[in-house]
Amino acid sequence: MTSTEKRVVIPPRVSIPIGPQHPALKEPGMFKLTIEGEYIVDAEVNIGYNHRGVEKLAESNTHIQNLYLLARICGICSATHNGNYAQAVEFAAEVEIPERAKYIRTLIWELDRIHSHILWLGVAFHEVGFDTAFMYTWRDREVVMDMLESISGNRVHHDMNTVGGVRRNVPDELVPRLLRGLDRLEERMKYYRDVVIYEKTFWDRVAGVGILETDVAKRTGAVGPTARGSNVPVDVRFNDPTQAYIPMMDTGDFEMVLSDRCDVAGRSVVRVVETLQAIDMCRWLLQNMPDGPIRERVRPRIQPNEVLARHEAPRGELIHYLVTNGTDKPERIKVRAPTHANWVSMAHTLRGNYLADAPIILAAIDPCYSCTDRVVIVDAEDDTMELVPLDVMRVRANKWYKMHPRREE
Amino acid sequence: MSSVEAETTERRPAPRDDTHKTEYEILDRIIADMGDALVVDECYVHVQPRRVFVRVHPDRLREFIQYMQREHDMWQFGTLSGRDLGEELQANYHFFLNSQRVAITIRVNVPRDRPEYPSITDLVPGAEFVENEIRELFGIVPVGHPNPRRCELPENWPRGEYPLRKDWSDPRGLMERSKTTGPKPREEM
Incomplete structure (x- = not known):
């Protein structure tokens, strides 16, 4: 409790692929997010799953x-x-x-x-x-x-x-x-x-x-x-x-x-x-x-x-x-098509935000997308894998914001 | 139709009148400044309002883009479309000069047996996805692309097959099947 020693805590880096497939919806796409704690540090956009020629x-x-x-x-x-x-x-x-x-x-x-x-x-x-x-x-x-x-x-x-x-x-x-x-x-x-x-x-x-x-x-x-x-x-x-x-x-x-x-x-x-x-x-x-x-x-x-x-x-x-x-x-x-031009800036927009904000940021460019329907969370520490549908992620995001309300003043 | 014919007939230059004044001013300035980097015979103002087409030598492309960004405030990138002209392949960069309201298409022709030209993704970051796309679909290689990867075609697409080239012979019958409404063959399920 009274230790004066400075402790550096490095949160684990976790890679979260969002996507790419859901049979019920159109236009799959894949977003690979690297997160540190709650922050997105890197994002990669992968498209082309629905190339129809x-x-x-x-x-x-x-x-x-x-x-x-x-x-x-x-x-x-x-x-x-x-x-x-x-x-x-x-x-x-x-x-x-x-x-x-x-x-x-x-x-x-x-x-x-x-x-x-x-x-x-x-x-x-x-x-x-x-x-x-x-x-x-x-x-x-x-x-x-x-x-x-x-x-x-x-x-x-x-x-x-x-x-x-x-x-x-x-x-x-x-x-x-x-x-x-x-x-x-x-x-x-x-x-x-x-x-x-x-x-x-x-x-x-x-x-x-x-x-x-x-x-x-x-x-x-x-x-x-x-x-x-x-x-x-x-x-x-x-x-x-x-x-x-x-x-x-x-x-x-x-x-x-x-x-x-x-x-x-x-x-x-x-x-x-x-x-x-x-x-x-x-x-x-x-x-x-x-x-x-x-x-x-x-x-x-x-x-x-x-x-x-x-x-x-x-x-x-x-x-x-x-x-x-x-x-x-x-x-x-x-x-x-216009969404294609907006993908390049997407990686930049995601960087530095909370994971809980990823759904609204992805939705904010109004992509013709329905691809973030299932999320695989891979924990780098113990290699566990969890399949999370977007609905669950949205509920978690809303719960997280209930505990961490955004109050600047 | 041979490539030469197609090249000569599809260009429809506009008369030098008042309705195309801005376009001709831009084109004349470009030719005066960078004339040696261009194939001047194939640079023209189209009859459709606000459209300029210029053809650049592949090795001078980066220099030309830098010139346009410096002198003409060109920042709005549209897209990149490939063409198959027969003997040659062509890459068309569509840019827009936002303040003058003119769309300028910058094109490079590359030989079919060695389809390479310098990438401009580091100058224009918006071109990252489309330069990958042209490499996959046309086999035109932007040399020096910072992040070459497969983005449109499936992972198991064979090497050296470029579907949007005119001579792509469709060896697996994909186009035929795509027109039918029947089920896929069992081995592909």
Whole structure:
């Protein structure tokens, strides 16, 4: 008790692989965390467990077939791949599509963004153990899902776009109903914005967690709300507008949402405010939608050309690099989905945080991931092995925070 | 279609008018400063707004990237796409000049029998995953990559088979089977 001898305690280094497989969920990935006590000292990201060879398959399909193939890359933001490929082929064919088609395409993109951000918000609430808000947000997400269904006929895979326009019109009698839905969504989103910012249950778990500095975010090529939460001004809607974003940005009513907090809280605020902005954008699109045809005939054989189509998906910038060769099939199509760009900064973001924060940091980039479902804890001391599902880890994390509340003041 | 034809026909340069003024200013400045590192015939401004394509000699690539970072404030990295041109393989680095709002594609051609060029991952850390990807899928080797590892293909994928090359003959019938909805053969279960 009274020993004056200084004791140095070195906590054991434990390596925790999170992932890679769970048969019930999509898109496995693997995160190898090295922890010392409760701190993450090193992290390694391993991806590629779900490489399906879409780029190779797309080279043997026609452009019309590829629209539906690429929409199936992602189940949450299917409209982005579908629409971006359609605009890539139109750029390559150098055709102008009708104004009304541009507005409808943009409307679907923005409604998709609203549903994806609300979905993320629910997941984030769930990861920090705030399940009431999780249920609330997902209930209100149904409003936007119903709106998408009433326009496109489908809840998830809308497949609204075709080469030269869109496949379905937005009938005039639907517009008042959509505007009513947007009013309801806006009211609810304002409430969730206040929950995110003022509710201590959530804020204390995300403030100061998962720091990604501005220069690191720039260097590692972070995109989307992850980058904008670190004050990096990357948003294709503003930097490289296409479709109806061009007249929308010319009005000057919209500004890029940025936060200089650089942590998970910053990313959450960016997403919530962006959802409110997307609701305004949808309203603007519905009120200013011109009359006219919704599609233009495009010859199936596309002239040789190379185009770089960019679109701001809910998770960040989506790039399609399309090379056409004069036939009705692409010569090469490269897809860069936004989550892929955010992996590089992930290792840096995880380093130096508590293990209990790993679920929310991994969820904060809104990956198309469901891969952290099972965790193997290997203790280096006695070589014991324990299989822990993510649910148990989340419960442990919440219990740990009950004992170690974050109280700076 | 031979590679030469494809190369000549898919480039669609824009006329020098007001709508492409910024792009031509950037391209002219690059050619004036670094003209000897470029294949000037294949550098052009595309008719699609805000797109510039330049081709760099592989041994000058790092120098060119450093020049762009220093002089043009190029920090936003997009992605890296490989191409199979027949005789040659091509790596396309897509960057974005955020302040001028221009997308610039920097490409290097490497011979098929010796597909190597210097890696730029230490200059652009965001390129780590995609440079691994191009090595696996196209067999184009970025020499000096700090962390070469397998990231997309399965562990038991045979050496020397690069699936995205045009001459990949699909020896195990993977593409055929992927189009059917039937069950996998028993030996693969």
